[in-house]
Amino acid sequence: MAQVLIVDDEELVRNTLRRILQREGHEVVEAENGERGLEIFRTQQIDLVIADLFMPVMDGLAMLNELRQEFPAAKLIAISGSVYERQPKFLEIAGRMESVRTLAKPFTADQVAAVVNDTLAAEPTEQPD
Ligand SMILES: [Mg+2]
Numbered sequence: 001m002a003q004v005l006i007v008d009d010e011e012l013v014r015n016t017l018r019r020i021l022q023r024e025g026h027e028v029v030e031a032e033n034g035e036r037g038l039e040i041f042r043t044q045q046i047d048l049v050i051a052d053l054f055m056p057v058m059d060g061l062a063m064l065n066e067l068r069q070e071f072p073a074a075k076l077i078a079i080s081g082s083v084y085e086r087q088p089k090f091l092e093i094a095g096r097m098e099s100v101r102t103l104a105k106p107f108t109a110d111q112v113a114a115v116v117n118d119t120l121a122a123e124p125t126e127q128p129d
Pocket of ligand 1: 055
């Protein structure tokens with residue numbers, strides 16, 4: 001069981017991910033933008049972050065960059081490319097960041113479960129302090 005933070009401005013996507021993750025036995029915390037996501041990560045015990053890239057206030061790339069600098073061992077998954085925002089380039093950029101896995105929308109429940117379980121099972125790039 002892991003505590004997973006979902007950061008996405010679309011409620012529908014958050015709800016879909018939450019259902020999939022809860023079915024896999026995980027606990028879920030949600031944020032609607034990168035700034036809120038950072039606040040939650042800094043103040044709660046979070047094992048994994050799933051972040052949308054296109055969000056108001058603070059976008060996913062900015063949030064993932066901040067998280068990676070502050071918490072080198074944080075486990076991060078970037079998602080993007082919904083039917084409304086097909087921007088595969090940005091997902092590529094996120095994927096080039098150190099140890100950030102990616103998941104393209106639309107995704108299936110099996111794809112989400114697979115990338116989440118892989119990421120949770122992976123060795124952290126650096127040991128946390
Ligand atoms: Mg979005």
